[in-house]
Amino acid sequence: MFNRCKSIYVPLIALLVFSVGLMISQNSYAATGKPQLHHVPSSNCGSCHNKIFKQWSGSMHANSTALKDPIHGSFYKMLMGSPTQEDLKTKQGKFPLCLQCHAPNAARDKKTKLDAMPAYSEGINCVACHTMKKAKGPIANSQLGAKAYEYSDSALQGPNGSFSGNKPVQAPGGSGSVVNPFPHEARSDLFRSSDLCLGCHETRNNGNGVPVCATGPEMVKSGNTVTCQSCHMPVVNGVVDHSMAGGHHxxxxxxxxxxxxxxxxxxxxxxxxxxxxxxxxxxxxxxxxxxxxxxxxxxxxxxxxxxxxxxxxxxxxxxxxxxxxxxxxxxxxxxxxxxxxxxxxxxxxxxxxxxxxxxxxxxxxxxxxxxxxxxxxxxxxxxxxxxxxxxxxxxxxxxxxxxxxxxx
Ligand code: HEC
Ligand code: HEC
Ligand code: HEC
Ligand code: HEC
Ligand code: HEC
Known part of the structure; x- marks a missing residue:
């Protein structure tokens, strides 16, 4: 009898201890010893957010680096060099500005070898946007892309902040209950405003001060106050569409x-x-x-x-x-x-x-x-x-x- 009980209880107790440990460690993502938030690959998010993952995978955001986009790649290789080389510098000895927008996670780490990890080669991936806390404000040419934002290293940022992580939740795909390892913080003001886009889609001057891209200022000048999201992120099949259609569509x-x-x-x-x-x-x-x-x-x-x-x-x-x-x-x-x-x-x-x-x-x-x-x-x-x-x-x-x- 005792023996039989033991054989049932030992694994149960072990499971309980393990689960409590897991729950404690999940209270703060930064304390888990897991990879930093901006190194989490999108496949990790996609295991629960599968519809959004699929939409994003086909977007130019997912294909924004010189490893994946042949148009950007052709220009990058001509002007900067190889996307698989570490410590790549411009002719003036500077970090390639392109990466601030085309590979923001690598830029945050000052890395130029983009095949070093998925979070770099994925370009503008889930965590590249969902760790943004704040847009720093008026954007100068020296402050474009990743430099235009303050980031969180401890919690994912989202439009609603509907829960705080570590509790079992209904999987977004609908298949049962899952434990979400990521704490979330609400950031409606940023995620529902064009500021979330403008760090990268604001005026970009070339080395001679000529504005080569200016989608943001075009909107401002026109007096248009509609957000970028209202057209570029419509709600489709119950989720906010992340395909970000533009010139490629x-x-x-x-x-x-x-x-x-x-x-x-x-x-x-x-x-x-x-x-x-x-x-x-x-x-x-x-x-x-x-x-x-x-x-x-x-x-x-x-x-x-x-x-x-x-x-x-x-x-x-x-x-x-x-x-x-x-x-x-x-x-x-x-x-x-x-x-x-x-x-x-x-x-x-x-x-x-x-x-x-x-x-x-x-x-x-x-x-x-x-x-x-x-x-x-x-x-x-x-x-x-x-x-x-x-x-x-x-x-x-x-x-x-x-x-x-x-x-x-
Ligand atoms: C301020 C952010 C930013 C910087 C810095 C930046 N880009 Fe871009 N780039 C964009 C955005 C946003 C788009 C896509 C939307 C658009 O067309 O405006 C884009 C699109 C492109 C495209 C077109 C890609 C395609 O698929 O058609 C090329 C080529 C390109 N960039 C090259 C570069 C190169 C080379 C550098 C560095 C010298 C660079 N960009 C620096 C934001 C940036
Ligand atoms: C270019 C920035 C960007 C990228 C990349 C991005 N998101 Fe989002 N995401 C947003 C914005 C902005 C919203 C809020 C849109 C709104 O509610 O108007 C959002 C909303 C969401 C929501 C909430 C949806 C809802 O119904 O309220 C989820 C979940 C989400 N994103 C997951 C992901 C996942 C998973 C990935 C990667 C596969 C991803 N996002 C990539 C910007 C981004
Ligand atoms: C284990 C499943 C799971 C994983 C893994 C997961 N999420 Fe979620 N996520 C959820 C659930 C459940 C919700 C809440 C229900 C909903 O809003 O769809 C949610 C909500 C969100 C929201 C919306 C929060 C808000 O403010 O409304 C965002 C943004 C988000 N997740 C991004 C991500 C990103 C980015 C990753 C990868 C780093 C990720 N999630 C990984 C299950 C998961
Ligand atoms: C971290 C920088 C960054 C942020 C933030 C960002 N984008 Fe982008 N976006 C880019 C880059 C870079 C490209 C071009 C990728 C390429 O073509 O190589 C792009 C491409 C696009 C395209 C597709 C253009 C095409 O050629 O089809 C659209 C549309 C777009 N972005 C809209 C948005 C919207 C809307 C937001 C805010 C919700 C946003 N972006 C936030 C950097 C960014
Ligand atoms: C009224 C709907 C609407 C709004 C609001 C809107 N867009 Fe667009 N956007 C479009 C359409 C339609 C296209 C395709 C036609 C074109 O390229 O101009 C497009 C194209 C784009 C492209 C593709 C450029 C390329 O080189 O391929 C980018 C980038 C873009 N928008 C970014 C933004 C940003 C950033 C904002 C917010 C400041 C914004 N859009 C607001 C509808 C909209």
């Missing part, structure tokens, strides 16, 4: 634009007016300075065959009014790359709320239909050419965003 770009065409015959042939409207509080396109859009207009005859188009090979050369882009120039006034630019030549991107009419004179007879197509490009033609070997064709291809037709 034609379906998102499509949502930012109203596109229409009107046309009539005239003595010379026909005239078409394309109207394009930016419905957003930031530029269209916004963000990286090589994003661009262009319009192709074709006149079709009764057989549906093209009898005229606004360009044959390149709208950039043959029909500049159809292109929406930021032209960066060097001291000689000639087009140059973001890193070398010393000024802004021309900015034909659509400003917040802007509605633009573009008129096309079509000097041919016999057209019965005008078709206008809107295309979006991640890269300007010189970069497509320069990085033809390292950037896959799919990322160099123009995406068809919208089609509008008018009958004559």
């Amino acid at each position: 034609p379906a998102m770009v499509r949502r930012g634009v109203i596109f229409a065409v009107q046309a009539q015959n005239n003595p010379n042939g026909a005239q078409a007016t394309v109207n394009i409207k930016n419905t957003l509080g930031h530029n269209l396109p916004t963000g990286a300075p090589f994003r661009n859009m262009f319009i192709k207009v074709t006149a079709l005859d009764a057989q549906g065959l093209p009898v005229w188009s606004n360009y044959k090979k390149s709208p950039f050369k043959e029909d500049k009014k159809s292109v929406m882009m930021l032209l960066l120039v060097g001291k000689d006034g000639k087009p140059t790359s973001p890193a070398k630019a010393s000024g802004i030549g021309k900015d034909t991107r659509l400003k917040p709320g802007e509605s633009r009419d573009i008129v096309y004179d079509i000097p041919v007879k016999g057209a019965v239909k005008i078709r206008a197509e809107l295309y979006y490009d991640l890269l300007l033609p010189p970069f497509k050419k320069k990085f033809a070997k390292t950037i896959p064709a799919a990322l160099r291809k123009s995406s068809l965003i919208s089609i509008a037709e008018a009958t004559l």
